[in-house]
Amino acid sequence: MKEQEIYLLITRYLANQTSTEENERIADWIAESAQHEQIFEDIKLLWQASAPKPNADVSGAFNKLRSKIGQETNKPVISHTTSRIKWYAIAASVVAILTFSGLLFYHFGSSPTSTQFKEVVTTAGQKKKIRLEDGTAVFLAPQSTLRFPGHFSSQRNVELRGQAYFEVSKNPHRPFVVHTASLDVQVLGTHFNVSSYQNQNATKVSLLEGKVKVTISDNGLDEYLLSPGQELAVNHINHQVYRYALDSLAVKGWMSNTLIFKNEKLVEAAHKIEQMYGVRIVFADQATAETNLYARFGNEPLQNVLETIAASGNITYHIEGNKIYFTLKH
Amino acid sequence: MTSGSTEDQALLERVRAGNEPAFESLFQKYYPGLLRYGKMLLPYPTDEAEEAVFDVFAKLWIQRHNIHLHISLASFLYKAVKNRTHDYYRKKNMVSVVLVEAENEPEQTYQIPDQQLQFKELTQGIEKLIALLPERTQMVFRMNRYDGLTYQEIANLLNISVNSVKTHMYRAIKFLKDAYLSARASGQC
Numbered sequence: 001m002k003e004q005e006i007y008l009l010i011t012r013y014l015a016n017q018t019s020t021e022e023n024e025r026i027a028d029w030i031a032e033s034a035q036h037e038q039i040f041e042d043i044k045l046l047w048q049a050s051a052p053k054p055n056a057d058v059s060g061a062f063n064k065l066r067s068k069i070g071q072e073t074n075k076p077v078i079s080h081t082t083s084r085i086k087w088y089a090i091a092a093s094v095v096a097i098l099t100f101s102g103l104l105f106y107h108f109g110s111s112p113t114s115t116q117f118k119e120v121v122t123t124a125g126q127k128k129k130i131r132l133e134d135g136t137a138v139f140l141a142p143q144s145t146l147r148f149p150g151h152f153s154s155q156r157n158v159e160l161r162g163q164a165y166f167e168v169s170k171n172p173h174r175p176f177v178v179h180t181a182s183l184d185v186q187v188l189g190t191h192f193n194v195s196s197y198q199n200q201n202a203t204k205v206s207l208l209e210g211k212v213k214v215t216i217s218d219n220g221l222d223e224y225l226l227s228p229g230q231e232l233a234v235n236h237i238n239h240q241v242y243r244y245a246l247d248s249l250a251v252k253g254w255m256s257n258t259l260i261f262k263n264e265k266l267v268e269a270a271h272k273i274e275q276m277y278g279v280r281i282v283f284a285d286q287a288t289a290e291t292n293l294y295a296r297f298g299n300e301p302l303q304n305v306l307e308t309i310a311a312s313g314n315i316t317y318h319i320e321g322n323k324i325y326f327t328l329k330h
Numbered sequence: 331m332t333s334g335s336t337e338d339q340a341l342l343e344r345v346r347a348g349n350e351p352a353f354e355s356l357f358q359k360y361y362p363g364l365l366r367y368g369k370m371l372l373p374y375p376t377d378e379a380e381e382a383v384f385d386v387f388a389k390l391w392i393q394r395h396n397i398h399l400h401i402s403l404a405s406f407l408y409k410a411v412k413n414r415t416h417d418y419y420r421k422k423n424m425v426s427v428v429l430v431e432a433e434n435e436p437e438q439t440y441q442i443p444d445q446q447l448q449f450k451e452l453t454q455g456i457e458k459l460i461a462l463l464p465e466r467t468q469m470v471f472r473m474n475r476y477d478g479l480t481y482q483e484i485a486n487l488l489n490i491s492v493n494s495v496k497t498h499m500y501r502a503i504k505f506l507k508d509a510y511l512s513a514r515a516s517g518q519c
Contacts, residue, residue, distance in 0.1 A: 004497075007500050011503055015475070042507050046506050046510050050456045050506065062358070062361075064384065065384050069392065159351070179349065
């Protein structure tokens with residue numbers, strides 16, 4: 001191969017722009033000699049060293065852009081109520097967004113300045129309590145991620161994947177907003193739970209104290225004010241929004257390792273058991289998965305939970321390592 | 331499918347859902363490259379390049395619900411900046427000289443003497459080395475390295491052939507590799 005050809009092949013490989021066949025060609029070429037391998041390593045070194053560096057001027061530029069968008073959205077031509085409302089919501093969070101600039105570095109994973117933006121992650125079976133700089137307490141459920149800026153500005157924005165219970169410190173002048181994939185929750189000082197696991201078919205907001213405003217991200221228009229004791233659920237499948245009285249034990253159960261199943265299908269209960277105990281649950285068939293379950297477990301060992309489920313549902317189980325297999329008795 | 335575009339798709343998905351931090355991430359990622367490209371297309375000292383890039387991002391945000399891409403986001407953004415600068419020339423009744431630049435091979439005479447590599451500037455790192463490359467070679471290298479554009483996409487954006495893009499890339503890599511290694515060897519980089 002000509003030198004130009006191989007140099008470009010290697011860089012395209014490093015940029016993930018090669019096909020499988022090309023990857024094989026590179027591998028063969030490298031294997032041909034130590035000298036080839038050295039060239040590959042040298043180019044790789046150069047390629048990694050020349051990763052884009054974060055640019056300090058960009059934050060200033062983004063502010064300019066933001067004011068430009070502000071002007072444009074206020075022009076009569078496009079001033080549908082929708083875009084206006086949405087934009088005002090954004091304008092209100094102008095200062096806060098700046099603190100998200102660390103996010104870029106997070107995405108590139110290549111900068112020491114990512115300390116600006118913090119991320120707390122829990123694995124299955126793990127819970128964490130986070131105290132934010134404004135005094136807000138966040139209890140992060142298993143298999144969840146909370147992202148928040150090191151310093152809050154005028155609006156307190158956090159991003160949640162999974163589930164968390166929030167005790168937000170009161171400050172009417174600095175709204176606290178929880179962003180999830182499907183909805184945003186804005187609060188003034190309150191206790192509430194947000195559950196937005198991707199493998200569950202609904203995102204739920206449960207309010208125990210205070211007041212929250214929920215904005216559904218799908219259209220940016222639907223806003224719901226919740227009163228204490230209410231739960232709002234957005235179904236990801238039919239996009240319906242439901243509001244109903246909550247069961248506070250069920251909502252807060254995960255914090256005290258309490259599992260409450262009220263006529264839930266075993267497959268849905270399984271998600272919660274997996275999260276709490278860090279196991280994988282496998283069903284022998286659809287019929288087993290659809291068995292209904294009515295039970296309550298208060299911080300009990302996994303063994304007890306499994307025994308009870310087996311006893312109540314005419315089900316047997318066996319454990320292989322980290323996996324639990326459920327089968328209907330015949 | 332490059333890893334960059336997978337990341338972009340995830341970000342774009344969040345932008346569609348109205349997520350501003352994701353929008354800012356995209357802006358931060360592409361603003362420097364698009365601005366450099368815009369300035370190349372608009373040869374006068376002017377704020378127009380900045381305006382063109384802002385226009386493109388403003389449109390992306392305002393119309394985020396209606397944007398469905400069949401090309402990479404990087405390519406889409408660069409094309410949009412190119413179109414904006416065309417508009418600029420049209421408004422000014424000018425002919426876009428840069429855009430009709432004749433096909434030409436990169437300068438053959440381009441060489442960096444060895445001793446130049448000993449320059450103290452090398453302590454500033456690879457960015458300094460890139461800045462030593464001819465302007466057009468820098469542009470090609472950065473478009474590929476920073477913004478993940480393919481050779482074909484770069485060729486279209488710069489109105490040159492894919493072969494020219496390859497030549498630019500090869501020269502950039504060869505020079506940077508040798509310079510970077512020798513700078514590292516002498517403890518300067």
